[in-house]
Amino acid sequence: MKLLSIPGLAALATLAALLAGTAVTAAKADQLADIKARGKLICGTLGTAEPFSFQHPQTRQIVGYDVDICQKVADSLGVTLELKPIAVEARIPELTQGRVDILAANLGYTPERAQQIDFSYSYFVSQQKLMVTKESGITTLDKLAGKKVTALKGSSSEQGVRRLIPTAETVTFQDTSSAYLALVQDKVDAFCASELILVKLRQQSQAKTPMVVIEKSLFVEPWGLGLRRGETAFKDHVNGVLTKLASSGEIDTVFSKWLGAGTAFDIKRDFPIEEIKG
Amino acid sequence: MGYVFDLRGVLSGQYLDWFVIGVATTLALTCVAWCLAMAMGIILTLIRMIPLPPLGWFVALYVEYHRNVPLLVQILIWYFGVPSLLPRPARQWINAHHGEFLLAAIALGLASAAYIAEDIRSGIRSIPKAQYEAARSIGFGYLGAMGYVVLPQAMRIAIPPLINQTLLLFKNTSLAMAIGVGELTYRTREVESYTFKTFEAFAVATVIYLLISFGIMALGSYSDRRLKLETR
Known part of the structure; x- marks a missing residue:
């Protein structure tokens, strides 16, 4: 039995080269401009974590606190929101490989993660x-x-x-x-x-x-929205949206809708919207 | 910002340890499951050879269940379902002694046994019935005729398909990650979720899986050459 033929090796090498190639092309110029030009914000979210992101029993739509926050970001850009359900362990790869623009996915801050992606201001603790x-x-x-x-x-x-x-x-x-x-x-x-x-x-x-x-x-653990590294314009914009939500008190409306009195969780927002310090 | 392929990040310090533990667990799981599969496969074949219809039906049912239910479902049944049928002390013993490993080995071994039983049966079918009859006529009992005359030849004929089953079994051990067995795929995902070097982590795992698979194939083809029946 012959183990590896020359064409087989060549095919393996080609495959490796292709994979490496796709990884390189994932890099983008200016994300903020891209999103506006596309007219659509793609938000990665879990879809399985009540009350942050879960399927509404009647409408079958993915709804929740994370989703509302993403909606606010999309509204501020004047684009439509597209939700992409992702698995817990796929969150950061999906973002760094450019398949989603932003993560609102129960994403807790860790120093390891902060080396791979940027975190917005905290929007939940x-x-x-x-x-x-x-x-x-x-x-x-x-x-x-x-x-x-x-x-x-x-x-x-x-x-x-x-x-x-x-x-x-x-x-x-x-x-x-x-x-x-x-x-x-x-x-x-x-x-x-x-x-x-x-x-x-x-x-x-x-x-x-x-x-x-x-x-x-x-x-x-403070949670932030996950953003690709080095997209300063987009990051500033997102942080601006969060700061405005906090100063206008709108964040409390959204918070109490999903987590406040009348929900199964019944908690009050006791954390500030601010930069996460590692 | 281009992608930098950097293996050092996933092959150093604790991550290297995790890979080593993962490989060891994968190999151990393969070995334990393989021994169980071979033993069970031979037993099933012997049971099927007994000319008593209900026994034949039992083996047929066994084979059909294990071939037609997804392996992942079988593993989950063994891990979450079967222990709850056991008495409490037995359950506690299993939980305290790496139950996930044992139950994964049982699930994988029993499933492979169904395929192995079929392969051995094909081997037995290729041995002319006259040999069995001749063995019986010179005084061997059922087990003697099977054990000394038919099975040794049948097993040799069945070597190539059995190597295939071994390879499949080896690859299927990755499913055990679903129940928390710390084998190679589980460890790879851990390394990945710590380092975020997804491509590198899985590249390492792929190379390891390939190397071990080639090793099994080489071992298989060697034993096939050594043990091949002389064809007249």
């Missing part, structure tokens, strides 16, 4: 907490040393667990439901995620498997 089963008897974060902790693949929660509970073993899953199921079935000892996700899960599981969300946050 998330408390990263851990949920455990009531049965486990775990009540404090230090009890989790050496335990198995789950998080979503490629999420900042995963990196936070690694950084802050270094002795814990991380087991990551593709989606919230798998990670949650692993916790219910005792395959892992805790689930690290944004408090809002955990609160919702705890409500749903109250009857069958009582869960506890550990009071103390593992870490606090």
